[in-house]
Amino acid sequence: MSYQPIVPFSGYAGWVVLQRTKDTQQAAFNNSAEIQREADYFRENISKINSAEELVSDYKLLKVALGAFGLDDDINNKFFIEKVLDEGTLNKESLSNKLSDKRYYEFSKAFGFGDFDTPNTVLSTFPDEILSAYQEKQFQIAVGDQDQNMRLALNLDDDLTALVEKDTTDNGRWYSIMGNEALRTVFETALGLPSSISGLDLDQQLTNFRDKAKQYLGSSEVSQFADPEKKDELVKLFLIRSEMNAGSTGTSAASNALALLTGSL
Known part of the structure; x- marks a missing residue:
């Protein structure tokens, strides 16, 4: 084993x-x-x-x-x-x-x-x-067997770093996020977007992602995640919202933390 x-x-x-x-x-x-x-x-x-x-x-x-x-x-x-x-x-x-x-x-x-x-x-x-790369990904899967949200957070670092470094437009980076199930899950959760957004026209989805990123992270550009602090901020939002969505025993604390992060307190 x-x-x-x-x-x-x-x-x-x-x-x-x-x-x-x-x-x-x-x-x-x-x-x-x-x-x-x-x-x-x-x-x-x-x-x-x-x-x-x-x-x-x-x-x-x-x-x-x-x-x-x-x-x-x-x-x-x-x-x-x-x-x-x-x-x-x-x-x-x-x-x-x-x-x-x-x-x-x-x-x-x-x-x-x-x-x-x-x-x-x-x-x-x-x-x-x-x-x-294989050992890193398999470790992430093993972590996911304990906590799937932790696996998504680990995966985020690799995939988002590669995406930021990619020679393309920022809209192109957003479309890549929207087309990658793991990244999309993290961003939808962190930005408080419903999964039903996938039913919208792609341009409408892009607008929603950009607007929410600007609202919660201060910038609508994917390139902001070249900054490790911005990436960590995204992970915080994702994990705190995930706890709240799961209705865990720490929901109240998570709610307060989210309010502080998003400036609603």
């Missing part, structure tokens, strides 16, 4: 504890027997893979490959995954460029099957890069 992360309690206070112990807990998780077996197999075999077809034919390798990008649920969608990889990222008409969830783009780009004559799987640094 893999190492089980310790999440002592829910909410922002629990998040602070998790952040303080994360490096130690991640190391213990990485050293667990199951994760080590997966890592050893990946290191020994990934350089032998020269095509998307070969990758999807090896369940153990595909499990790690997909897991590194948070795409674990696609393990049985072999035809779809092979197509994403084969078409690559350089052609604007490729599947990875058309999908709103840009994890598929990053996945295809990382392996390079559709972009280069020689894929990235042969590079000496490739196994460790993929395994590092």
